Amino acid sequence: MERKLREELKLEKERKTKVQSRNTGITLIALIITIIVLLILAGVTINLTLGEKGIFRTAEMAGKNYMDAQDRELAGLIDFENTINNIIGGTGSSSGTDTPDAPGTTYETLASVAEPGDYVKYDTGINSVGENGVVTFRVLYNDDTYGLQIISDKNVEQVTLGTAGKDDLTAFQASMNDYNNAIAILNERAEYYATSSQYALDGRCIGSVATIGVDGKFNAKNTEVEGTYSIPDGWTLPTGWTSRDTGCQKWRDTNYSTDQTAMQTANILTTGAYYWLASRAADSNLSYCYFLVRSIDTSGRLNSYGLCDVNSAGNNSYRYGIGLRPCISLKADIKVVAGDGETEETAYELGI
DSSP states (O other): OHHHHHHHHHHHHHHHHHHHHHHHHHHHHHHHHHHHHHHHHHHHHHHHHHSTTSHHHHHHHHHHHHHHHHHHHHHHHHHHHHHHHHHHHTSSOTTOOSOOOOTTOOOOBHHHHOOTTOEEEEEOSOTTSTBTTEEEEEEEEEETTTEEEEEESSOOEEEEEEEEEESOHHHHHHHHHHHHTHHHHHHHHHHTTTTTOSSEEEEEETTSOOOBOTTSOBSSTTOOOOSEEEOOTTSOOOTTOOOSEEEEEOOOOOTHHHHHHHHHHTTOOOOSSOEEEEEEEEEEOSSEEEEEEEEEOTTSOEEEEEEEEEETTEEEEEEEEEEEOEEEEEOTTOEEEEOOSSSSTTOEEEEO
């Protein structure tokens, strides 16, 4: 009996030992699995925090994007403000001809790219002219002698010279005055298209003195010659005349030829209508004294309009109204902000 009891106790002890060993093995496996899971979670956490698309990197990119957006918004507001100021101040149109105020942006100067004949959108600064003040011009000169000069592609207005009359000394006197002052009258009218522009240095009528000084102003464009033209001694004074002095200044200039040659070379001589040249001519023979102002006709030929004449029987005076082509001397640092100058549609757009 006692022996049997001992055997049962021994068996019970062996059973408990096996159970304890089995429980211990399960605990170690669970620990290893737990460690592996923790390592995986740690790797995921590190990647989410420090990786290329992690929290820190995402926060850094968000901050940079925010700063870039602020810069773009500020540049847009500045550009918008400049456009509004130009429109309100009358210095430009809503299409914009001023250099955009964008950081790091650079533009070529017109002087560095322009060739004779190129198209330019020139803002006269006069809203009643062209399209909100903008008129199409062509490059006439771009060199050291003449600087940067542009000429209107078409006649911009009509200028009338002279007074009609036959054997009318009052009408003759009026036409004589217009003949004597024709160069100054035409140049003064052309200057109108330069005085209000932020791009211009000076203006003149085509056909006058073309050279400029170091300041970009035209040299002696209004030069007139002293002295007057006299009726030749070979014929009798007409009725009503008491002197052989006609009062018309002696002048037969060839200043127009410089511009005429340049316009022919650039193929911009014709506008489809007659226009004045700021150039005069006087002549006489045994019957007449003629006093003329030069012009260009629709075919590009040199033409002259006689404002007055004296003949052996009396005198005549005439009145003519034809086109004006202003020639503008531009500032050397004017920039090109758009266009390539090849056509009227892609004309250079200017900016300061």
